[in-house]
Amino acid sequence: MNPDSLSDEEILAALARQDLRALEMLYDRYSKVAYSLAYRIVGDHGSAEDIVQDAFLAVWRQANKYRRDLGAARSWLLAIVHHRSIDRLRSSASSGNHVPIDELPESKDEAPDPWQQVWSDLRGDVVRKALGSLPNDQRKSIELAYFSGYTHVEISQLMGVPLGTVKGRLRAGLLKLKALLDRQNLGAAPA
């Protein structure tokens, strides 16, 4: 198999047949972004490596049960990495209020996924810059939510602002992010 020629979906199908080469392809394609995400969340290389290894193993074990209408393979993989990283981060704290994103129901009738473009262009720096150019309060709110696993109630406590303000900042921040990425033709398609 030519590593570049297979789509994620074809890789998943091969994984379901327990084809080790498919696992290697998936790893080569996404291990870096998976590891970067895990390390960004847990802040520790050893833990990040464990999480990435476990996440790929989970995909390997469950590929035959995965319903493709739930979304792209990389979304699934990264959702597992995100979920496990937040769990790891919070395991030494007592707050168990986090809702793992991969358990959230997902609609199949989505507009084209901007990921594909971003991914193929390897334009991570665009997203990084877009996030970095958000107003400080909006960026911090999004980071506390997504990378640190706090609920909007906890964020309101951490930032010392009312709940409504936090919800507003998360919303405004994502909308601004979309506008910034749209300008680069990277944003989500209009609703």
Add this chain to the structure above:
Amino acid sequence: MTDQEHTAELAAAYALGAVTPEEAAEVGAHIASCSSCRDEVNNFRKLARLLPLACPQAVPSPDVKSRLMAMAGQEGVSAHRPRHRSSVSARASRFHFSPTRPALWLASAAAAALVVGGALSFNGMAQRASSARHLSAMQAEVAAMQREDLHLKAAAAANHHIVAAVITGNVWDMRGGAQARRWHCVVIQPPHGAHAMILAALPQIPKGMMYQAWLKHKGTMHSVGMLPAQRGAVIEMPMQVERGDMVAFSVEPSAGSKAPTSPYLMEHTLS
């Protein structure tokens, strides 16, 4: 959540996973039957999925791939053997945090920080305190507090050290916020090559979490130590600080993290 209410207010928080399980259930039930809210949530979710790309790039060691392929290969030949745990628990011991070594006197100095932070509100510490006027004013204030607080009698020696450091060294003020979110925090660089200190009384954070202080010194980020919320504390930093260094605080599990896992809730460049 009724049809009339919709989920607009929570859609972004939900897409980012920043809702309680109860709220998630409510939103989930609502978007199952409301297509406009479902579209909105899905659009936010697409944006949330881009966030992994915003992480600084890091590369796992080649060992990870070797281990993964070996484990998957083993499972392939006997597909239904019981799941074995990965090396997580064995390697968890690698994740430990070494707190900065507190000097002996620091143990009793937390009370002193409360005096400085609470009673003086770090008055006059904003500038580098170098005048004799400052010295006597601060000594008088601390002495007054000592008379009122039994704990501080035990910490008298510590006060002495801190006051001396304040008077003779460099002091940077990191106060900020209002009322319940008030930050009381100063960074002190005592003279004669001693390590820097942080005196702080910091606002509430979620249960089980602590503040972790970080120092960017000559371009390198160092973990400086852990501070509890809502009570005065003093930590000795692992080195001296100088102008241009940055001191920052993130919120971490109480064992501490090797790199910040939350954005900085407070940061200050020493000028």
